[in-house]
Amino acid sequence: MPLEPLSQKDIEERLAELPGWSLDGDRIARSYRLGSHFAAAALVVHIAQVQDELDHHSDLRLGYHSVSLTVNTHSVGGAVTEKDFELARRVEELASGHGAS
Numbered sequence: 001m002p003l004e005p006l007s008q009k010d011i012e013e014r015l016a017e018l019p020g021w022s023l024d025g026d027r028i029a030r031s032y033r034l035g036s037h038f039a040a041a042a043l044v045v046h047i048a049q050v051q052d053e054l055d056h057h058s059d060l061r062l063g064y065h066s067v068s069l070t071v072n073t074h075s076v077g078g079a080v081t082e083k084d085f086e087l088a089r090r091v092e093e094l095a096s097g098h099g100a101s
């Protein structure tokens with residue numbers, strides 16, 4: 001099925017199931033805190049692996065003890081789609097395994 005931009009209502013419903021995620025302009029976004037810089041870097045690498053698997057890539061930033069990402073879908077002109085939420089759900093699972101909060 002081709003990707004379509006989600007409506008504001010669709011986005012809000014999906015965000016309600018993903019605590020910590022929010023709408024930042026035309027992107028969905030989340031930041032995580034980790035216990036060390038190395039732990040944060042490990043999470044970045046793991047997220048990169050999942051992004052290649054899904055063929056969907058966020059803007060991913062490594063901070064001191066933090067990882068932050070924002071994502072939308074380039075192929076529909078930078079709108080939020082179901083694919084962005086698929087990535088967000090996968091990242092949530094990963095992040096919890098890495099002890100991120």
Ligand SMILES: C[C@H](O)[C@H](O)[C@H]1CNC2=NC(N)=NC(=O)C2=N1
Pocket residue numbers: 055056057058071072073074075076
């Ligand atoms: C050719 C390749 O499938 C596309 O460029 C993919 C790769 N990763 C992507 N990532 C994101 N966030 N949006 C896209 O539209 C997208 N398209």
